[in-house]
Amino acid sequence: MLNNSLPNESLPDENGHFGPYGGRFVAETLMGPLQELTEAYTRYLKDPEFLAELDDELHHYVGRPSPLYHARRWSEIMGGAQIYLKREDLNHTGAHKINNTVGQALLAKRMGKTRIIAETGAGQHGVATATVAARLGLECVVYMGSEDIKRQSTNVFRMKLLGATVVPVESGSKTLKDALNEAMRDWVTNIDDTFYIIGTVAGPHPYPVMVRDFQTVIGREAKQQCLQQAGRLPDALIACVGGGSNAIGLFYPFIEDEDVAIYGVEAGGDGLETGHHAAPLNAGRPGVLHGNRTYLMEDDNGQIIETHSISAGLDYPGVGPEHSWLKDSGRAKYVAINDDEALQAFHDLTKIEGIMPALESSHALAYATKLAPKMKKDEIIIVNLSGRGDKDIQTVATLEGITL
Amino acid sequence: MSRIANCFNDLKEKNRKGLIPFIVAGDPQPGFTLPLMNALVDGGADLIELGVPFSDPMADGPVIQRGSERALVHDTSLRDVISMVVEFRKENKQTPVILMGYLNPVEVMGYEEFAKAASEAGVDGALIVDLPPEEAGELKEIMVKYDIDLIFLISPTTNVERQKYISKIASGFLYYVSLKGVTGSNRLDTGSVEESVTTIKQHSDLPVGVGFGIRDAESAANVAKVCDAVVIGSPIVELVGNLSDDSETSMKSITTYLSTMRQAIDVI
Numbered sequence: 308m309l310n311n312s313l314p315n316e317s318l319p320d321e322n323g324h325f326g327p328y329g330g331r332f333v334a335e336t337l338m339g340p341l342q343e344l345t346e347a348y349t350r351y352l353k354d355p356e357f358l359a360e361l362d363d364e365l366h367h368y369v370g371r372p373s374p375l376y377h378a379r380r381w382s383e384i385m386g387g388a389q390i391y392l393k394r395e396d397l398n399h400t401g402a403h404k405i406n407n408t409v410g411q412a413l414l415a416k417r418m419g420k421t422r423i424i425a426e427t428g429a430g431q432h433g434v435a436t437a438t439v440a441a442r443l444g445l446e447c448v449v450y451m452g453s454e455d456i457k458r459q460s461t462n463v464f465r466m467k468l469l470g471a472t473v474v475p476v477e478s479g480s481k482t483l484k485d486a487l488n489e490a491m492r493d494w495v496t497n498i499d500d501t502f503y504i505i506g507t508v509a510g511p512h513p514y515p516v517m518v519r520d521f522q523t524v525i526g527r528e529a530k531q532q533c534l535q536q537a538g539r540l541p542d543a544l545i546a547c548v549g550g551g552s553n554a555i556g557l558f559y560p561f562i563e564d565e566d567v568a569i570y571g572v573e574a575g576g577d578g579l580e581t582g583h584h585a586a587p588l589n590a591g592r593p594g595v596l597h598g599n600r601t602y603l604m605e606d607d608n609g610q611i612i613e614t615h616s617i618s619a620g621l622d623y624p625g626v627g628p629e630h631s632w633l634k635d636s637g638r639a640k641y642v643a644i645n646d647d648e649a650l651q652a653f654h655d656l657t658k659i660e661g662i663m664p665a666l667e668s669s670h671a672l673a674y675a676t677k678l679a680p681k682m683k684k685d686e687i688i689i690v691n692l693s694g695r696g697d698k699d700i701q702t703v704a705t706l707e708g709i710t711l
Numbered sequence: 712m713s714r715i716a717n718c719f720n721d722l723k724e725k726n727r728k729g730l731i732p733f734i735v736a737g738d739p740q741p742g743f744t745l746p747l748m749n750a751l752v753d754g755g756a757d758l759i760e761l762g763v764p765f766s767d768p769m770a771d772g773p774v775i776q777r778g779s780e781r782a783l784v785h786d787t788s789l790r791d792v793i794s795m796v797v798e799f800r801k802e803n804k805q806t807p808v809i810l811m812g813y814l815n816p817v818e819v820m821g822y823e824e825f826a827k828a829a830s831e832a833g834v835d836g837a838l839i840v841d842l843p844p845e846e847a848g849e850l851k852e853i854m855v856k857y858d859i860d861l862i863f864l865i866s867p868t869t870n871v872e873r874q875k876y877i878s879k880i881a882s883g884f885l886y887y888v889s890l891k892g893v894t895g896s897n898r899l900d901t902g903s904v905e906e907s908v909t910t911i912k913q914h915s916d917l918p919v920g921v922g923f924g925i926r927d928a929e930s931a932a933n934v935a936k937v938c939d940a941v942v943i944g945s946p947i948v949e950l951v952g953n954l955s956d957d958s959e960t961s962m963k964s965i966t967t968y969l970s971t972m973r974q975a976i977d978v979i
C-alpha cells in the first residue's frame with residue numbers, strides 16, 4: 308500500500324519546499340483551496356479505506372502490477388548490462404499517466420467535487436483524466452493548446468468520445484504551458500465544485516508530492532520484481548523527464564539505495580547547442596513558473612521561452628521541483644537525448660523486442676543504449692517504458708515522409 | 712511618509728475615494744506608456760498601477776493577457792518598465808506608481824537589484840501576484856530597506872486568520888480581489904465585497920483597495936462606497952489595445968474615459 312513503503316525522507320517541508328525549490332507561488336485566491344487540498348490529501352493518504360479502494364482500482368481497472376520485462380535480445384545486442392523494462396505501456400490507456408489520475412479522481416470524489424479539469428500537451432494526461440472521469444461519472448473539461456490540438460487530433464477525438472469537453476487555448480505559445488495557465492484560471496473561477504488534476508509533478512504544493520506519491524507504485528513494484536527476478540537491486544535506473552512524474556515514480560523508492568545510479572533523460576530536441584530543446588535541468592536556470600520554483604527555460608528578462616521536442620509529452624519549459632533538488636544534491640544525474648537518437652531507439656525496440664515505445668520513453672531507451680555497453684554483463688538497468696508508441700505512429704510516419 | 716500613505720491620507724482628509732487605473736507597460740508599444748500615464752493622471756488617477764508584462768500571466772483574463780502579449784512583441788522587460796517610471800517621474804513627483812506583475816522577471820533580475828533600481832526610479836509599491844506572504848520573506852526585507860511598499864492580495868477565499876497574517880506583512884494598502892476568478896471577470900458581487908472589507912478593516916488600519924471585475928462607472932461607484940479605492944484594469948487595457956496611435960486625440964479618449972469613472976466615484 309501507498310503509505311508504508313516510502314522512504315522516510317523529510318522533504319518536502321510543510322510548505323512544499325525541496326530545498327530552494329517547490330513551494331506555493333500562486334495568487335491569494337488559490338492559497339485557501341491548496342491548503343484544503345493538502346489537508347484532504349494528507350488525511351486520505353492514511354485512510355485504509357481510501358488506500359484499499361485505490362489499490363483495487365489500480366489492480367482491476369488499470370491492470371497493475373505492470374510487468375518488469377527482461378529485454379534479453381536487446382541486451383545481448385548491446386553487449387553490456389542486462390536491461391529490464393518497466394512496462395507502464397501496458398496500463399489501461401497506454402501510459403503511466405493513469406496511476407495519477409485514478410488517485411486524484413478518487414480524492415476529488417472524497418472531497419465532494421463534481422467537476423474535473425485538466426491540462427494536456429500530447430493528450431495522454433487528458434485521455435487518462437477523461438477516462439477516470441467517465442469511470443466515476445464526473446464532468447470533465449480538458450484544456451489543450453490549439454497548436455497541440457492540431458498535432459494530436461486522435462487524442463482530441465478520444466477525449467471527446469470519453470465525454471470530455473476539450474477547450475482550445477489560444478494564448479501565449481498555444482501549447483502545454485498555456486494550457487496549464489488556462490486550467491489554473493478555470494480552477495480559480497470555479498473553485499467550489501472543481502478539482503484540478505495536474506498531470507505531472509509540477510504546480511504548487513501539494514501537487515508535486517501528491518503526484519509523486521501516486522506514481523511511486525511504479526518504483527515499488529519494480530523494486531520487488533527486480534529482487535524476485537534477479538535476486539538483487541538494479542545498478543541503474545533510467546526514465547525520461549518531461550514534468551518528471553514517471554521518472555520520480557520509478558526513482559523515489561530507490562532514493563535511499565545509494566548504490567543504485569539514477570538517470571533522468573530530458574528532451575535534447577535538435578541538440579542542446581541549438582537552443583531548440585526542452586531540457587531545463589541541462590540548459591536552463593532556476594525561476595518561478597506554474598506555482599513552484601524550479602529549473603526553467605527562460606530568457607534574460609525572465610520570460611518563459613518556447614521549447615522543442617519530437618515528443619509532445621516532453622515539450623515543457625519547466626520540470627518538477629523535486630528533480631531540481633535531486634540534480635543539485637547530486638543524487639540523480641540528468642542527461643539529454645536528441646530527437647534523432649530517440650527516433651532510432653523507437654525503431655530499435657520495435658524491431659528487436661516487438662515493443663513499440665512512446666517517443667517520450669524512447670528518450671530513456673536511447674540513453675540505455677549509451678550506458679549499457681559501458682557496464683558489465685551481470686549488471687542491471689531498469690528503464691521506465693512510460694508509454695506505448697501507438698499514439699506516435701503519425702508523427703513517425705510524417706518524419707519519414709510517409710502518408711498514411 | 713511614503714507617497715502611497717500620503718496619497719491615502721490626502722484622500723481621507725478630502726473624504727474622497729481613490730481611483731487606481733491599471734495599464735500594461737509597453738502596451739501596445741513602449742512609446743505609448745508615458746503619455747498614457749499622464750493621460751490617466753489628467754483623468755483623475757490618484758495612483759497608477761503599471762503592469763509588468765509576463766509570458767504566463769496565470770491570474771489574468773483574456774483582456775490583460777492580450778495586453779501583456781502586445782507589450783512582449785516589443786520585448787518590454789522589467790528594466791524597461793523601470794525606465795518608463797524614471798521618465799514619468801521627471802514631470803510627476805506626486806502620483807504613486809505601483810508595479811504589478813509576476814515573480815519570475817523579478818527573480819531573474821535579482822531582488823536587491825530590482826528594489827534598488829525601482830526605488831531610484833521613484834516606484835512606490837510592488838504587487839507580485841504570484842508571491843503570497845508565505846514565500847515573500849526575503850523580498851519583503853529588501854523592499855523595506857529600499858522604502859517600497861509590498862502590496863498583498865486578500866481574496867474571497869482568504870479566511871479571517873489569513874487576513875490577519877496578510878495584514879501584518881503588507882504595507883501601503885491591502886488589495887481585495889473582489890471575486891473568485893481572474894482579472895476582467897464579470898462576477899462582481901458588491902454585497903460580499905462590503906462584508907469582506909468590513910471584516911478586513913476590523914483588524915487592519917491599512918486602506919483597502921478593491922480590484923478585479925470593476926467594469927463600468929456603475930460598478931466603480933458601488934464598490935467605492937464600501938472601500939477606500941477602486942482599481943480599474945481590463946476596461947482600460949481594452950481601450951488601450953484599440954488605440955491606433957499615441958496622438959493627443961488618442962490620449963484624450965483615455966483621459967475622458969477615466970474622468971467618467973472619477974465622476975462616478977466622486978458623487979457617491
Ligand SMILES: Cc1ncc(COP(=O)(O)O)c(C=O)c1O
Pocket residue numbers: 402403404428429430431432506507508547548549550551552553554619620621665667668693694695
Ligand atoms: C508516455 C509518456 N511518457 C512521459 C511523459 C512525460 O511526463 P512525465 O515527465 O511527467 O512523466 C508523457 C507525457 O505526456 C507521456 O505521455
